[in-house]
Amino acid sequence: MTVRISHRQNQGDRFASSHTRYGIFLFCSFLLFSSFFLFPARFGKLSAPPAIQEEQCVEPVYLYGFDSNIFHIEEGKILRNDYLGKILSNCGIPGDLIHQISEHAKDIFSVNKLQAGKKFALVSGQPCGKPDYFVYEPNPWSFVIYGLGEKPEAKVVQRPIVTSTHFKEGHIESSLWNAMADQGSTLQLISLMEEALGSQVDFYHVQQGDSFRLIYETRAVEGEIVDIGKLTGAYFKNENKEYYAIYYETSKHKGFFDLKGAPTKKSFLKSPVEIGYISSRFNPSRLHPILKYRRPHLGTDYAARHGSPIRAVANGTVTEAQRKGGNGLYVKIRHDKTYETQYLHMSKLGSGIRPGTRVNQGQTIGYVGQSGLATGPHVCFRFWKNGRQVNHLRENFPDPDPMPKEDLPAFFQWRDKIMDQLRSGNSLDAQNHPDFTDYPRPIPLIKS
Numbered sequence: 001m002t003v004r005i006s007h008r009q010n011q012g013d014r015f016a017s018s019h020t021r022y023g024i025f026l027f028c029s030f031l032l033f034s035s036f037f038l039f040p041a042r043f044g045k046l047s048a049p050p051a052i053q054e055e056q057c058v059e060p061v062y063l064y065g066f067d068s069n070i071f072h073i074e075e076g077k078i079l080r081n082d083y084l085g086k087i088l089s090n091c092g093i094p095g096d097l098i099h100q101i102s103e104h105a106k107d108i109f110s111v112n113k114l115q116a117g118k119k120f121a122l123v124s125g126q127p128c129g130k131p132d133y134f135v136y137e138p139n140p141w142s143f144v145i146y147g148l149g150e151k152p153e154a155k156v157v158q159r160p161i162v163t164s165t166h167f168k169e170g171h172i173e174s175s176l177w178n179a180m181a182d183q184g185s186t187l188q189l190i191s192l193m194e195e196a197l198g199s200q201v202d203f204y205h206v207q208q209g210d211s212f213r214l215i216y217e218t219r220a221v222e223g224e225i226v227d228i229g230k231l232t233g234a235y236f237k238n239e240n241k242e243y244y245a246i247y248y249e250t251s252k253h254k255g256f257f258d259l260k261g262a263p264t265k266k267s268f269l270k271s272p273v274e275i276g277y278i279s280s281r282f283n284p285s286r287l288h289p290i291l292k293y294r295r296p297h298l299g300t301d302y303a304a305r306h307g308s309p310i311r312a313v314a315n316g317t318v319t320e321a322q323r324k325g326g327n328g329l330y331v332k333i334r335h336d337k338t339y340e341t342q343y344l345h346m347s348k349l350g351s352g353i354r355p356g357t358r359v360n361q362g363q364t365i366g367y368v369g370q371s372g373l374a375t376g377p378h379v380c381f382r383f384w385k386n387g388r389q390v391n392h393l394r395e396n397f398p399d400p401d402p403m404p405k406e407d408l409p410a411f412f413q414w415r416d417k418i419m420d421q422l423r424s425g426n427s428l429d430a431q432n433h434p435d436f437t438d439y440p441r442p443i444p445l446i447k448s
């Protein structure tokens with residue numbers, strides 16, 4: 001990529017600099033000329049007008065590689081039912097030229113791929129002239145320049161993507177969401193944190209005073225963050241415990257690992273819904289909200305929006321998928337010889353879910369509803385151990401096996417590096433503001 005950009009840069013420099021010099025010369029002459037008439041007194045007092053440096057006159061301001069001091073650039077967004085022919089013929093570009101451009105661009109970036117809502121620009125060398133270039137921006141990482149000269153041109157220009165590492169620290173005041181949203185975090189980062197630590201930390205039960213630290217990457221284009229990259233390290237601390245997840249990727253291993261090198265992803269997810277909250281806990285002597293008498297609640301209720309997906313908390317085989325009494329529509333899964341899970345009050349089953357279906361951890365097995373005895377949309381989640389119902393939030397599930405001994409030293413080295421960053425996060429701040437002003441700019445060719 002770098003090579004292509006610098007190549008363009010070199011080709012473009014010749015044109016741009018001659019244009020720039022010419023533009024600057026004109027502009028400077030104009031300044032000198034007009035100021036003489038406007039401020040003759042000042043010139044009278046001065047022995048000689050100060051020499052005007054070229055650079056002081058006009059700072060180049062680039063857009064799509066075109067200096068907006070030289071080119072007239074009109075920006076817009078593709079409208080619904082817009083197409084290149086329509087936009088260009090409105091600007092006076094003849095139909096046969098539009099056809100030639102479309103043909104020429106077929107294998108470079110087809111003009112049929114223009115989408116409503118995306119940015120475009122019309123660039124012309126003269127303020128009132130026909131456009132010389134049409135620029136289309138399919139995504140923040142690249143743009144396409146269509147030359148509208150006698151010889152059609154088309155080229156895709158990749159913008160440099162700057163990846164930088166960031167540190168984020170937060171304290172929970174009311175909810176994890178608020179702690180993250182206060183700092184302008186995205187949903188993407190929250191879900192990465194859940195992926196990293198979700199099987200150790202019960203994110204439905206975070207409390208005031210809990211805290212977290214994250215090391216993560218962002219991808220930026222021209223100083224604007226366009227995407228979250230990897231979460232490389234995560235730390236969470238609640239009243240009595242600290243949790244770590246280190247992202248590690250080699251040809252043999254990939255994912256989040258704890259400090260000992262064991263995958264953080266446990267055999268069971270903590271919750272059968274991704275977004276929701278615990279509305280009623282496992283309680284052997286609960287007053288039933290509908291039946292109005294004490295009756296043990298042998299499950300954990302997760303309130304969630306009607307129709308949200310319910311996921312299998314671990315790999316297993318569906319043993320029951322049916323509608324029955326107070327349970328409403330439910331699914332039961334056997335995971336191994338010890339554990340089974342059950343999900344009640346569904347509105348609908350997941351596709352292909354029937355007794356005998358093999359399911360994977362995280363797979364949608366049904367949708368939240370309130371079938372059977374239920375006061376509102378929720379999943380009653382029941383966890384069975386050796387045929388008896390237990391509180392899954394109190395269970396200590398066996399840890400997955402750590403990576404083989406011979407792979408540990410390399411992992412530990414990486415882990416220590418990330419741990420250092422998690423501890424002294426602030427030292428990363430310097431990397432958060434990369435200088436975007438002087439990366440090589442792709443300067444497009446000007447028609448000859």
Ligand SMILES: [Zn+2]
Binds near residue numbers: 280297300301379381
């Ligand atoms: Zn329940």
